[in-house]
Amino acid sequence: GGTSAAATGKRGLWSSRLMFILAATGSAVGLGNIWKFPYITGENGGGAFVLLYLGCIAIIGIPLLMAEILIGRRGGRNPAGSMEVLAQEAGVSSRWKLLGWAGVITGFVLLSFYLVVAGWAVSYIFTAGSGAFNGATSDDIGGLFGGLVSDPVASTAWGTIVLAITATIIIKGVKQGLEKAFSIMMPGLFVILLLLVGYSVSTGYFGQGVEFMFNSDFSKLTGTSVLIALGHAFFSLSLAGGGMMTYGSYLSKDVSLSKTVMTVGVLDTVVALIAGLAIFPIVFANGLEPGAGPGLIFVTLPLAFGQMPFGQIVGVLFFVMLSFAALTSAISLLEPAVSWMTEKRGMSRLKAGVLTSAGIWVLSLGSVFSFNIWQNYTLFGKTFFDTLDYLTSGWIMPLSGLAMAIFTGWIMTRAATHEEVGDGWGYRIWRFLIRYIVPVGILAVFLHAIGALD
Numbered sequence: 386g387g388t389s390a391a392a393t394g395k396r397g398l399w400s401s402r403l404m405f406i407l408a409a410t411g412s413a414v415g416l417g418n419i420w421k422f423p424y425i426t427g428e429n430g431g432g433a434f435v436l437l438y439l440g441c442i443a444i445i446g447i448p449l450l451m452a453e454i455l456i457g458r459r460g461g462r463n464p465a466g467s468m469e470v471l472a473q474e475a476g477v478s479s480r481w482k483l484l485g486w487a488g489v490i491t492g493f494v495l496l497s498f499y500l501v502v503a504g505w506a507v508s509y510i511f512t513a514g515s516g517a518f519n520g521a522t523s524d525d526i527g528g529l530f531g532g533l534v535s536d537p538v539a540s541t542a543w544g545t546i547v548l549a550i551t552a553t554i555i556i557k558g559v560k561q562g563l564e565k566a567f568s569i570m571m572p573g574l575f576v577i578l579l580l581l582v583g584y585s586v587s588t589g590y591f592g593q594g595v596e597f598m599f600n601s602d603f604s605k606l607t608g609t610s611v612l613i614a615l616g617h618a619f620f621s622l623s624l625a626g627g628g629m630m631t632y633g634s635y636l637s638k639d640v641s642l643s644k645t646v647m648t649v650g651v652l653d654t655v656v657a658l659i660a661g662l663a664i665f666p667i668v669f670a671n672g673l674e675p676g677a678g679p680g681l682i683f684v685t686l687p688l689a690f691g692q693m694p695f696g697q698i699v700g701v702l703f704f705v706m707l708s709f710a711a712l713t714s715a716i717s718l719l720e721p722a723v724s725w726m727t728e729k730r731g732m733s734r735l736k737a738g739v740l741t742s743a744g745i746w747v748l749s750l751g752s753v754f755s756f757n758i759w760q761n762y763t764l765f766g767k768t769f770f771d772t773l774d775y776l777t778s779g780w781i782m783p784l785s786g787l788a789m790a791i792f793t794g795w796i797m798t799r800a801a802t803h804e805e806v807g808d809g810w811g812y813r814i815w816r817f818l819i820r821y822i823v824p825v826g827i828l829a830v831f832l833h834a835i836g837a838l839d
């Protein structure tokens with residue numbers, strides 16, 4: 386594409402293919418992998434759900450990740466700008482830029498509630514470090530977590546810290562800010578994850594963890610398991626959150642997308658599986674329940690940390706890892722809005738970063754209050770936090786995914802997508818999946834969802 390070179394002229398580009406892989410993997414690996422994946426696996430009975438999830442990643446998630454990064458790279462701008470460029474190239478209505486907008490807005494809204502949970506993670510580094518878990522009973526631990534989420538001031542303060550760190554990194558720009566942060570946090574995350582698995586093996590319950598995660602008992606799946614698996618594949622790969630499209634726009638033209646995108650998808654999946662293998666043996670070794678829900682890592686795991694040898698150190702390491710994972714994802718949620726404001730409104734990164742963060746901060750109060758002073762204000766039985774989560778992951782992200790599949794599979798020319806993805810079998814398989822399997826898969830899950838609702 387001749388347009389993109391000109392468009393990227395003034396923008397930051399990743400200094401290498403590896404930097405892009407770190408950035409995109411940093412976006413993908415987050416609370417989704419370490420907090421959500423283990424607990425939904427626990428709730429959905431283990432192995433069969435894991436298989437279902439792997440299927441969704443392979444045939445729907447990775448092709449869509451390719452589509453999203455492809456759009457960004459070829460467009461070479463912020464998500465709305467890139468969609469506009471590509472709609473023009475394909476000779477279709479410029480309304481397609483709404484799809485880019487959806488990404489910017491989803492990132493903005495998602496960050497407002499993501500940072501609340503990220504704030505809990507950061508605060509737990511200090512809770513674990515203080516020795517508060519040592520020998521504590523389950524009532525003590527439940528009280529610690531309950532005390533945090535029910536305190537609007539403390540929750541807001543921790544969320545603000547997460548947002549301030551994220552904004553500071555963003556304001557410094559792609560090379561000075563993002564790349565430096567990823568070069569520290571991503572290796573840190575991988576090293577800690579491996580240490581934790583090593584520890585898990587030493588508990589003697591590793592086999593039981595493996596058994597739980599891979600022994601497929603399909604009778605444990607419920608009707609909504611498929612929905613949860615697909616929704617989580619979207620969330621975990623950061624699909625339709627604007628970040629992957631924006632990161633793609635900073636990627637040089639020389640890189641072949643097929644291998645690069647596969648690497649990111651595989652790394653994200655491997656981290657989720659390894660996180661499960663680190664967590665479940667510790668849960669079993671302490672005679673605890675894997676199906677504890679969202680409290681699995683904030684209540685169940687701390688209970689285990691309080692009972693096991695070196696639990697205080699392992700606890701600190703665990704929450705440092707979780708915080709790194711959450712921060713690198715938060716960066717990718719803020720970057721789309723900032724790139725839109727700098728390119729379209731001509732603002733400096735400083736001004737754009739401060740303004741977007743201020744907006745996100747205000748919105749985040751609603752999510753903080755969902756766990757305390759507003760917990761009784763619900764819409765269709767959902768709190769403010771749950772409503773935002775449901776609207777983004779349940780509707781906007783899958784619908785955007787469907788639109789991205791149609792756009793890259795049916796509207797862009799074969800020549801254009803072929804030029805981006807690269808040659809070989811990878812391209813043919815991708816094109817088949819994105820044209821037929823991905824749209825049908827998303828629609829099927831939607832129909833199922835609508836059926837399951839009544």
Ligand code: PHE
Nearest residue numbers: 413415416417620621623626
């Ligand atoms: N993939 C991130 C996680 O697993 C969340 C995320 C979604 C980040 C969408 C960016 C965009 O935690």
